[in-house]
Amino acid sequence: MKKVILILSVLAFVACGGDKKESKEKESSKTEKAEKKTEGGRKKNSKGIGPVTELKLPETIDESMAAEGKKVFDAKCTACHKPDKKYIGPAPKGVTKRRSPEWIMNMILNPEEMLEKDPIAKQLYRDNNGAVMANQDLTKEEARQVLEYFRTLE
Amino acid sequence: MKQLLAKLLVLSTTVALLVSCGSKDNVAPRGTDNVVSDAASKTYVKPGEYDEFYAFLSGGFSGQLSVYGLPSGRLLKVIPTFSVDPEKGYGFNEETKPMLETSVGFVPWDDAHHPELSQTNGETDGRWIFINGNNTPRIARIDLGTFETTEIIEIPNSGGNHSSPFTTENTEYVVAGTRFSVPIPQEDIAISEYKGKFKGALSFISVDKDSGDMGLAFQVLMPGFDYDLAHSGKGKSHGWTFFTTYNTEESNTLMEVGASQNDKDFIAAINWKKAEEYIAQGKFKEVPANYVNNEYSDETHSAVTKRLNKVKVLDPVECPGLVYFLPTPKSPHGVDVDPSGEYIVGNGKLSADLTVHSFTKVLDAIENKKFEGEAYGIPVLKMEDILAGIVKEPGLGPLHTEFDGRGNAYTTFFISSEVVKWKLGTWEVIDRQPTYYSVGHLMIPGGDSAKPDGKYLVAMNKITKDRYLPTGPEMNHSAQLYDISGEKMKLLLDFPTIGEPHYAQGIAASKIKSKKIYKLEENKHPYVAKTEADAKVVREGKDVHVYMTSIRSHFAPDNIEGIKVGDNVYFHVTNLEQDWDVPHGFAVMKARNAELLIMPGQTETLLWRPQEPGIYPMYCTDFCSALHQEMQGYVRVSPAGSNTELKWSVGEVDEE
Ligand SMILES: [Cu+2]
Numbered sequence: 057m058k059k060v061i062l063i064l065s066v067l068a069f070v071a072c073g074g075d076k077k078e079s080k081e082k083e084s085s086k087t088e089k090a091e092k093k094t095e096g097g098r099k100k101n102s103k104g105i106g107p108v109t110e111l112k113l114p115e116t117i118d119e120s121m122a123a124e125g126k127k128v129f130d131a132k133c134t135a136c137h138k139p140d141k142k143y144i145g146p147a148p149k150g151v152t153k154r155r156s157p158e159w160i161m162n163m164i165l166n167p168e169e170m171l172e173k174d175p176i177a178k179q180l181y182r183d184n185n186g187a188v189m190a191n192q193d194l195t196k197e198e199a200r201q202v203l204e205y206f207r208t209l210e
Numbered sequence: 211m212k213q214l215l216a217k218l219l220v221l222s223t224t225v226a227l228l229v230s231c232g233s234k235d236n237v238a239p240r241g242t243d244n245v246v247s248d249a250a251s252k253t254y255v256k257p258g259e260y261d262e263f264y265a266f267l268s269g270g271f272s273g274q275l276s277v278y279g280l281p282s283g284r285l286l287k288v289i290p291t292f293s294v295d296p297e298k299g300y301g302f303n304e305e306t307k308p309m310l311e312t313s314v315g316f317v318p319w320d321d322a323h324h325p326e327l328s329q330t331n332g333e334t335d336g337r338w339i340f341i342n343g344n345n346t347p348r349i350a351r352i353d354l355g356t357f358e359t360t361e362i363i364e365i366p367n368s369g370g371n372h373s374s375p376f377t378t379e380n381t382e383y384v385v386a387g388t389r390f391s392v393p394i395p396q397e398d399i400a401i402s403e404y405k406g407k408f409k410g411a412l413s414f415i416s417v418d419k420d421s422g423d424m425g426l427a428f429q430v431l432m433p434g435f436d437y438d439l440a441h442s443g444k445g446k447s448h449g450w451t452f453f454t455t456y457n458t459e460e461s462n463t464l465m466e467v468g469a470s471q472n473d474k475d476f477i478a479a480i481n482w483k484k485a486e487e488y489i490a491q492g493k494f495k496e497v498p499a500n501y502v503n504n505e506y507s508d509e510t511h512s513a514v515t516k517r518l519n520k521v522k523v524l525d526p527v528e529c530p531g532l533v534y535f536l537p538t539p540k541s542p543h544g545v546d547v548d549p550s551g552e553y554i555v556g557n558g559k560l561s562a563d564l565t566v567h568s569f570t571k572v573l574d575a576i577e578n579k580k581f582e583g584e585a586y587g588i589p590v591l592k593m594e595d596i597l598a599g600i601v602k603e604p605g606l607g608p609l610h611t612e613f614d615g616r617g618n619a620y621t622t623f624f625i626s627s628e629v630v631k632w633k634l635g636t637w638e639v640i641d642r643q644p645t646y647y648s649v650g651h652l653m654i655p656g657g658d659s660a661k662p663d664g665k666y667l668v669a670m671n672k673i674t675k676d677r678y679l680p681t682g683p684e685m686n687h688s689a690q691l692y693d694i695s696g697e698k699m700k701l702l703l704d705f706p707t708i709g710e711p712h713y714a715q716g717i718a719a720s721k722i723k724s725k726k727i728y729k730l731e732e733n734k735h736p737y738v739a740k741t742e743a744d745a746k747v748v749r750e751g752k753d754v755h756v757y758m759t760s761i762r763s764h765f766a767p768d769n770i771e772g773i774k775v776g777d778n779v780y781f782h783v784t785n786l787e788q789d790w791d792v793p794h795g796f797a798v799m800k801a802r803n804a805e806l807l808i809m810p811g812q813t814e815t816l817l818w819r820p821q822e823p824g825i826y827p828m829y830c831t832d833f834c835s836a837l838h839q840e841m842q843g844y845v846r847v848s849p850a851g852s853n854t855e856l857k858w859s860v861g862e863v864d865e866e
Contacts, residue, residue, distance in 0.1 A: 131730070131741060132730070132786075134741055134742055134743065135742045135786050143861065185837065186835075186837055188762055188835055190761060190788075190789055191788070192788045193727060193729075193788035
């Protein structure tokens with residue numbers, strides 16, 4: 057008799073698992089729709105997911121830091137991004153108006169998790185034909201320099 | 211519902227009955243009885259979790275080195291070493307072709323036998339692993355940061371590099387003893403002149419302690435025996451290397467009879483510290499010898515062949531104290547030194563007993579000049595003076611011994627197909643377990659070093675037979691994993707291997723620091739294109755150099771025109787990725803070699819000689835992203851002498 061119970065519970069377990077997955081998928085598509093409605097403001101506030109949780113940008117642009125950032129960008133990013141026009145991925149021009157500094161750095165430093173969990177990154181992935189943002193092994197300092205360079209592209 | 215349950219119950223009972231019937235059946239594969247009941251949980255590594263040990267098993271006649279995880283027995287990688295490998299482009303791309311260069315030109319294959327990890331203070335240090343090439347005598351060094359073959363040195367004056375590349379305590383040297391004796395220097399003489407005319411060279415290859423760079427330091431010119439295996443001393447015997455010999459009869463035909471006449475052959479004990487003194491005193495002869503040393507650089511991502519033409523040779527007759535012979539019963543195969551360095555185990559494969567020599571007694575006999583006589587001017591010690599003990603009739607056909615660091619030794623017996631555990635000092639047999647079938651070498655992680663990690667033992671078998679589902683007349687050789695943490699050995703797992711695993715090495719995974727990428731900024735390849743802006747095509751007469759980049763998911767350039775029949779097109783592809791495990795492949799239609807497989811930050815070159823005009827697709831072969839299938843391009847090939855303009859592009863489409 058014990059065996060019967062075991063088999064039964066295995067069956068029940070499998071069935072439950074399946075249901076849960078489906079409902080989860082429904083949920084996530086709901087949140088995406090909700091997000092689309094509130095675009096603009098919410099996106100600018102999102103900090104994304106990754107090592108950078110809080111970053112206050114000073115008023116003025118640090119020109120020498122931006123120059124370093126341009127070097128890093130030219131070396132590691134230009135195979136997919138042109139400064140002012142869409143290439144494989146979107147152009148960084150104007151990105152600091154659209155996204156928070158934290159989000160930009162997290163997208164550079166932690167693209168795998170961003171593509172998996174961050175709603176904006178997921179939408180960008182769809183908008184760009186499924187091209188992934190590659191992790192180019194930048195240090196935090198280099199990513200900060202690149203962000204400063206992006207500020208000069210406004 | 212009730213009915214369904216009843217059916218399920220019946221079904222599961224029948225399955226249970228069937229299973230229990232099967233295990234009682236004599237027709238079932240042997241050895242299922244002595245598998246312990248918790249074997250599965252002891253070898254189970256949860257999905258996503260790592261193995262505790264790396265195991266490096268030689269690929270034997272595949273010429274490669276395989277990497278497994280223990281205790282799972284999962285194959286992690288095959289490292290191309292002495293044989294070309296189209297999967298990775300090894301020996302096909304321009305960068306690695308020089309790795310397989312020898313004194314007689316490009317050799318695409320070898321027979322690899324004995325991996326040996328580098329050591330510091332007698333302990334494995336996880337820096338490099340060495341392995342011998344038997345057929346065209348060579349030693350390779352593999353970097354355990356990149357898991358790539360990084361150097362190969364050819365051994366001159368050698369005829370089958372078998373007793374190799376066993377290391378000394380601080381990797382001062384790896385050794386290369388010749389299996390076959392040959393005329394030195396080589397000459398065209400009658401084979402019947404073997405006796406006296408043939409010689410055996412024992413080579414000491416120095417290893418730079420920082421870079422790992424190998425060099426042929428010196429050779430000891432020995433009598434024309436066969437030199438089978440070796441191990442260097444450690445602790446008190448540090449400074450000595452021991453080589454087994456067979457065919458001290460110096461027979462040159464029907465060796466299975468001819469080389470089995472003498473009751474005893476020798477273990478040759480070489481005092482390499484003494485050799486260093488003789489070299490320093492200039493007591494060597496420098497003789498001509500053609501050999502090469504090929505080295506691969508992680509900066510240029512290319513190998514270079516260096517040609518060498520001299521070697522320093524020491525003659526034992528002129529160098530007293532350099533070599534002694536330790537008589538050992540009948541054709542000893544392995545010679546294994548225990549972790550303390552005191553015991554030297556001669557595995558006399560045609561002998562009924564295992565003979566163990568004492569290093570202390572060897573030194574004592576040498577000091578008191580207690581010699582039995584000499585052979586070719588080399589002193590022969592008396593066996594009774596140097597004997598530490600005998601393991602009486604432990605099995606049939608002993609081959610190799612390893613140690614667990616707790617005072618026990620484990621010896622394989624080829625003919626009786628078993629591993630026998632015995633105690634150092636008392637020489638008593640503690641346990642024996644069958645192997646399936648005909649075991650050759652065995653391996654305990656660190657089991658030939660001063661600090662064994664005595665948890666597992668891997669037995670490598672020569673015959674597989676009924677162990678796995680049949681795959682035609684040939685089956686992969688099998689390895690078997692035993693738990694040796696307790697008094698009795700417990701068989702845990704069978705797993706198939708590549709080629710023929712001769713020897714193996716094991717090391718705690720925590721000791722290895724594996725690299726994730728090659729840094730793009732450190733790439734010094736002469737044809738690197740570090741950004742798409744550097745992508746270009748340059749014609750130099752009939753040679754066309756394509757400086758190409760790859761990133762998920764496009765090549766730059768991906769359209770090339772102006773190539774002509776008769777051109778030598780070099781595709782130099784740089785992988786711009788800087789992320790772990792994102793290689794890109796490169797293949798072009800009708801290329802008559804192989805693909806490229808380019809690691810992140812690396813540059814590799816494929817030579818392509820198009821033979822007919824037309825449009826030739828090229829594509830990425832390694833599934834790199836959701837858009838991998840889109841990672842493609844075209845080359846236009848025009849007839850020889852045509853005026854098609856050379857041009858290239860990527861992404862030149864109208865903007866919207
Ligand atoms: Cu690809």
